Amino acid sequence: MSTVTACTSADVRFPTSQSLDGSDAMNPDPDYSAAYLTVHTDAEDGLSGHGFVFTIGRGNDIQRVAIDVAASHIVGRDVEELLRDMGATSRLLLHDSQLRWLGPEKGVMHMAIGAVINALWDLKAKRAGLPLWQLLSRMSPEELVDLVDFRYLSDALTREEALDILRRAEPGREEREQRLLAEGYPAYTTTPGWLGYSDEKLARLCREAREDGFTQIKLKVGADLEDDIRRFRIAREVMGPDFPIAMDSNQRWDVADAIEWVNALAQFDPHWIEEPTSPDDVLGHAAIARGVAPIPVATGEHVHNRVMFKQLMQADALRYVQIDATRVGGVNEIIAIVLLAAKFGLPVCPHAGGVGLCEAVQHFSMFDFVAVSGTKEGRVIEFVDHLHEHFVTPTKIEGGSYVTPTAPGAGTEMHEESIRQYTFENPAAAEVA
């Protein structure tokens, strides 16, 4: 038996706003950051669990305090008991009625709980000696549905339906594991498409993306229509008529604006329009989806829980399900969303970039391939070539695909030196207190 002896956290911020990388129509100056958690135990294996919430700078300290509060639930507890039944552990945290009031199941508190749950999954995978995707892919359908909180889902997905989905995918798991290890998982890159790049840089980065083997790129749009038309024309000319080019407006528009703007760009055959409006606006996304058809709508990086994903699917409001590794309540809720996507027949194409999101989300797409949807068809994982060097098991890309990770864990562990070097001291804290 071993015990959680301590949970330590850190406010890690990279000063990315000093370059223009990562800028978009709504987030002009992000400082990519992580509110970071380490779960320590007294086990002889010496293993620790690592999780984090990705933020873009200010407020990372708030996120860290929230993680501290959520993590206090597991300090002093029996590690084996926590890890044995991760469904129960997830409920222990999410059903704390007092903390729940701060959401419920959304925003800072929900993401904090997700970080704690993810750190425990990292520990569980390390103890099993498996990468997270493989650990999940080898669990039985019954074990997997036990991880899911079906509350508020039963009008769209019941436990029995989820079991059916997982059982249908059981034959062939082993063969798909082998394929995945051999082939990796297709990636797309946002690198060419950030706002603020010159036309020359855009054209060069487009060419490089194709040379690097990526089979899809994405452009940020929404700040200025004339600009977008010019940039999309350049990208289309460089990439040719058949290369998938998605676009992303980062919540910039109201419903009518979205429909008008997207239709003005329809001439360039966009692969999808991502985050056309508020992530909360299910009905707005549905209206936009109807108004811009056949251009598909994608969203998810800011969709705060499974209840919102459920509705976006029920309302036929999205075509690509862009799960994020740290927005929702951890691995368990991500499994719920992956199962919902399978129920509705929608491809999961995770959001990544930021700090450590590539390292984390790849596990969910790979789990989806092996144990849920059984296919990579029409599916890609976002890739941005930022900040990977700070992670112990950094993402590897070869020929435009994620190289399937084989190191034990969830991919979420940062180098101690990186944490030390980029720990943020808030100069404003003294003024206010």
Next chain:
Amino acid sequence: MSTVTACTSADVRFPTSQSLDGSDAMNPDPDYSAAYLTVHTDAEDGLSGHGFVFTIGRGNDIQRVAIDVAASHIVGRDVEELLRDMGATSRLLLHDSQLRWLGPEKGVMHMAIGAVINALWDLKAKRAGLPLWQLLSRMSPEELVDLVDFRYLSDALTREEALDILRRAEPGREEREQRLLAEGYPAYTTTPGWLGYSDEKLARLCREAREDGFTQIKLKVGADLEDDIRRFRIAREVMGPDFPIAMDSNQRWDVADAIEWVNALAQFDPHWIEEPTSPDDVLGHAAIARGVAPIPVATGEHVHNRVMFKQLMQADALRYVQIDATRVGGVNEIIAIVLLAAKFGLPVCPHAGGVGLCEAVQHFSMFDFVAVSGTKEGRVIEFVDHLHEHFVTPTKIEGGSYVTPTAPGAGTEMHEESIRQYTFENPAAAEVA
């Protein structure tokens, strides 16, 4: 000219879980709390602004840190400039792109920004020598719409439509002010209906509610159906066939359960069913509304922003709009929601109770009466007789109505002695850090 010299905050918690008052199907042991903010200036008037977020205990420290971060935006700024254009001030806080990532516009961060905005409104009203309801009710339609962020609303409510609504209500403002000062505003009480009371206590409190002049009561339901049937029968027998008795399940059900449970209680003619399911589930509420008709659905205390309220209205999913004083992004967003309600012809019946919510929400119903809907018909403000003594201008109830406040401010100022006495020291903080 004066300057915001400091923003001080406090983690105030009342140990209410030691009694059963305030318990419901989802919140068995709340410790009513406030993450509390005071805005200090160097003006000669010596006035300060007060705002808070209501929480139910654990996590109040997180909420306080979030308030500190949001408040750091206004420290050192020109007070007159901040207060002159509260629309711009609200945008200054809400459009901080880095903090926005933590929501967007939801949960801990959004409520924190709301507390800062509300503290400034308290200060503005005090400087004007008016209670907040009266300050708002005397602003021109143009000034009022300038307070509202119409982003993501324009498919349901445009600036022009909002102006029309306010202009239509301009005639008669003065007469309604006088009526309000003479009559107050009708209240309903939840006091009899908490779970955990004996049948005798329930019956006695029902009788007392009627004797006190309340014209509506509310029962908590959703923990046990047989219990609910017995309790509702008692309440109905005591109150007679025509007395409005609402019920509240505090998000306890999935869609199908809600429809079944509510219909099993339909025999007692409930006035509304409140929070039948997840506050995020717009489509679920719409399905429930259809499934339990003609019993009306009410919700709002956990609805996190104007975009969610908009959709609940567009989907015909709610009949009573239960705004909360500290859940959304402050007075400005509440005005947006009140205008949406007017557009859809729905009565605003605020959620109250907790800590200071009665003191705060009354201003919004009264503003609605004088300057927006122009009527009190079918409208009530919740009242719970808890913790009022800690406020400088406590709510007064006479004959079942809120006595219209005349003291300058937003009602949000606590006694310094109460803050001192109930400031919480977190014993867990040391363990985790």
